[in-house]
Amino acid sequence: MEREINFTNGKILSPLIKFMLPVFFAMLLQAMYGAVDLLIVGQFAQSLDVSAVSTGSQMMMTITNLVTSFAMGTTILLAQRIGEGRGKEGGEVVGSSICLFGVIALTFTGLLPLLAGPLSSVMNAPEEAFDATVSYIRICGFGSVFIIAYNLIGSIFRGIGDSKTPLITVLIACVCNIAGDLLLVAVFHMGTAGAAIATVAAQAISVVISLLILRKRTLPFSFERKDIRFRGGIIRRVTALGLPIALQDLLVGISFLVLLAIVNDLGLTPSAGVGVAERVCGFIMLIPAAFMQAMAAFAAQNIGAGKYDRAKRALWYAVGVSTALAVVMFAVTFWRGDLLAGIFSNDPTVIAAGADYLKAYAIDCLLTCFLFCFIGFFNGLGMTRFVMVQGIVGAFLVRIPVAFLMSREIPVSMFHIGLATPCSTVLQVAMCLICFAIVNKKYRRTMPPVQD
Numbered sequence: 001m002e003r004e005i006n007f008t009n010g011k012i013l014s015p016l017i018k019f020m021l022p023v024f025f026a027m028l029l030q031a032m033y034g035a036v037d038l039l040i041v042g043q044f045a046q047s048l049d050v051s052a053v054s055t056g057s058q059m060m061m062t063i064t065n066l067v068t069s070f071a072m073g074t075t076i077l078l079a080q081r082i083g084e085g086r087g088k089e090g091g092e093v094v095g096s097s098i099c100l101f102g103v104i105a106l107t108f109t110g111l112l113p114l115l116a117g118p119l120s121s122v123m124n125a126p127e128e129a130f131d132a133t134v135s136y137i138r139i140c141g142f143g144s145v146f147i148i149a150y151n152l153i154g155s156i157f158r159g160i161g162d163s164k165t166p167l168i169t170v171l172i173a174c175v176c177n178i179a180g181d182l183l184l185v186a187v188f189h190m191g192t193a194g195a196a197i198a199t200v201a202a203q204a205i206s207v208v209i210s211l212l213i214l215r216k217r218t219l220p221f222s223f224e225r226k227d228i229r230f231r232g233g234i235i236r237r238v239t240a241l242g243l244p245i246a247l248q249d250l251l252v253g254i255s256f257l258v259l260l261a262i263v264n265d266l267g268l269t270p271s272a273g274v275g276v277a278e279r280v281c282g283f284i285m286l287i288p289a290a291f292m293q294a295m296a297a298f299a300a301q302n303i304g305a306g307k308y309d310r311a312k313r314a315l316w317y318a319v320g321v322s323t324a325l326a327v328v329m330f331a332v333t334f335w336r337g338d339l340l341a342g343i344f345s346n347d348p349t350v351i352a353a354g355a356d357y358l359k360a361y362a363i364d365c366l367l368t369c370f371l372f373c374f375i376g377f378f379n380g381l382g383m384t385r386f387v388m389v390q391g392i393v394g395a396f397l398v399r400i401p402v403a404f405l406m407s408r409e410i411p412v413s414m415f416h417i418g419l420a421t422p423c424s425t426v427l428q429v430a431m432c433l434i435c436f437a438i439v440n441k442k443y444r445r446t447m448p449p450v451q452d
Contacts, residue, residue, distance in 0.1 A: 007161065007298045008083055008305040013317045016294055020318075022163035024290035026154070029167070029174040031282045036174075037195035038276070039343060040181040045191045047272055047347060051129040052192045054275020056136030058260055059119055060147075061282070062253035063108065067148050069249040071101070071155035072379060073242020075293075076300045077234070078159030079380075083304025090219070094156055095227030096234040105148040112141025123257060124264040126271055132192040139193060143200030146207050153210040158297055160219065169209045177202030244384035248391035255395035259403045259420065266412060273341070273353025273414065280340045280354070281361045284329045288372035291318045295373055299380020308443040315377045322369035334362035353414050360418025367425040374432040381439070390431040394424035 007015055037057060041049045074097045081089050116138040125133040154166040180198030184190045190197070260278070264271045295318050302311040333340065341354030378387050402420035409416060 007301040008307060012310065012314050016298055016314055016317060019161065019163050019297065020290050020294035022167040023293050024286055026167040026170045027286050027290055028283070029170045031286060036178050036181050037199060040185045041191065041195050044186045047268060048129040049132060049191045050272045051126055051268060051275060052132035052136055053195055054272065054278065055123050055125050055260065055264070056133050056140065058257065058278060059123065059137055060140045062257060063144065064147050064151070065249045065253055066246050068151045070242040070246035071151045072245050072296060073238040074152065075155040075159040075297060076241045076379060076382065077238055078156065079297050079300035080304040082160065083301035090221030091223040091227040092231060093234055094223055095229060096231040097152060097238060098228050099230045100235050100238065101148055101152045105145040108144040108148065109142065112144055113138045116141060122261070124261040126264060126268045128268060136192050136196045139196035140200060143203055146200065146203035149207045150203060150210060153214060158293065161297065165213055169206050169213065172209055173202040173206035176205050241382060241384050244388035245379060248388035252391045252395045255399050258400050262403055262407045263417065266407065269349050270353055270414065272347070272350045274357055276341050276350060276354040277357040277361070280358060284333055284361065284365060285368060287325050288322050288368045291322050292372040292376035294318070295376025296379040299377050303381055311377065311380065312440070315373060318373040319370055322373060326365045326369040329365045330362045333365060334359050356414040357418040359415050360422060364422040364425055367422055367429055371425055371429050371432060374436065378435070386435055390428045393431065394428040398427055399424040
């Protein structure tokens with residue numbers, strides 16, 4: 001059964017939503033990996049385990065986002081080839097990507113376990129939780145090959161317009177992760193190490209299932225074993241598209257790690273509180289993040305087909321829907337952040353710190369509904385260097401300096417520290433609007449409106 005969606009003809013909103021929803025639910029379930037770890041550890045282990053899992057999983061989340069972003073190069077190139085009517089070249093794109101990401105997987109698998117200690121030190125992991133943090137990063141590092149393999153397979157499916165298959169595989173893996181956490185943490189009381197082992201095992205299951213499904217699928221291009229080889233032109237193109245996105249996400253992720261390190265320096269309770277809040281934030285930002293990925297695939301296919309106006313209309317549809325949902329998320333997060341933080345901790349002081357920090361992220365909800373849609377749009381157009389620049393500018397010129405200054409207040413306010421993020425987003429949105437005006441003028445001159 002074919003599940004690919006052709007974005008270049010017919011309606012705009014319904015195919016966009018149809019593609020976005022499985023992406024959203026897959027990301028929701030993927031976020032459940034770390035969230036379930038933190039939830040079960042918070043209920044069945046100690047505060048030091050909560051701090052270790054929150055710090056270690058934040059580090060692994062940064063690495064996962066880095067790989068996912070780099071794999072966007074494969075998604076965009078594959079979608080552009082399909083939009084151009086050159087889908088038969090997809091096998092070469094996929095084969096070259098497998099070689100490229102195979103090298104990356106071996107590199108991360110070898111380096112992360114060795115660097116677990118230094119990374120924990122850089123993160124200012126609290127002394128009581130230091131050894132547990134090292135253990136979490138080391139165990140997950142050994143399993144990073146599965147993280148990379150899964151994200152590459154997901155990028156291939158999204159490039160051909162299939163967002164349902166990754167949802168199915170991650171659903172099964174998430175169930176396995178929950179079962180593993182309950183067994184290793186709640187029953188065998190393995191704490192941080194148990195949570196890490198369960199996460200890696202679930203990732204491995206996800207990869208195996210994805211490969212089995214991929215073998216049975218009818219793809220819009222031929223793919224054989226001989227296609228798996230290094231092709232310099234394709235690898236350079238994938239890298240040119242994916243590397244700026246990955247570098248931007250890496251540096252933005254580093255800015256959040258710096259922010260977490262600043263908070264870790266304030267003590268165990270603020271560290272655990274922000275760790276809990278960041279876990280909640282991972283969920284409330286899923287809707288704009290899903291629209292970002294959907295917009296990238298939609299815009300890439302339509303630019304390949306010479307239909308800029310259609311891609312632009314999709315952008316405004318995405319902004320409208322995500323804004324409506326963002327208002328709801330703002331209200332819940334700002335006024336009932338204590339309930340959300342209480343899901344991941346039973347310590348009243350940790351819940352209070354997390355709820356205070358979440359008020360700032362509630363404000364950011366109203367801004368990212370614009371920002372993420374524009375980022376997806378620019379990625380689809382192949383403007384990944386601009387996406388990199390705006391992310392770096394916001395992170396290092398605003399987020400880190402504001403967080404550092406707010407951490408020096410007496411008394412320290414977690415809400416004020418959290419305001420560093422929406423302050424950064426305001427600047428990024430402004431940069432995107434200026435860039436959009438320039439791009440719109442360019443495309444309207446070179447690519448006249450096309451009637452569907």
